[in-house]
Amino acid sequence: MAQARKVALYAVGVFVLYTIITSPSRAADLVQVGFEGISSAAQGVGEFMTELIN
Numbered sequence: 001m002a003q004a005r006k007v008a009l010y011a012v013g014v015f016v017l018y019t020i021i022t023s024p025s026r027a028a029d030l031v032q033v034g035f036e037g038i039s040s041a042a043q044g045v046g047e048f049m050t051e052l053i054n
Contacts, residue, residue: 020027
């Protein structure tokens with residue numbers, strides 16, 4: 001089981017590197033979308049906590 005996880009993690013790493021090398025602008029767009037999603041989630045949690053306090 002641990003060996004399969006290691007192989008899968010290695011495959012994902014190779015895929016990420018391949019994507020970055022072959023299409024850096026697309027990879028940058030995907031990273032930006034990811035960070036925007038994280039930012040929106042954090043903002044939503046902050047607003048929720050603020051409303052709980054009020």
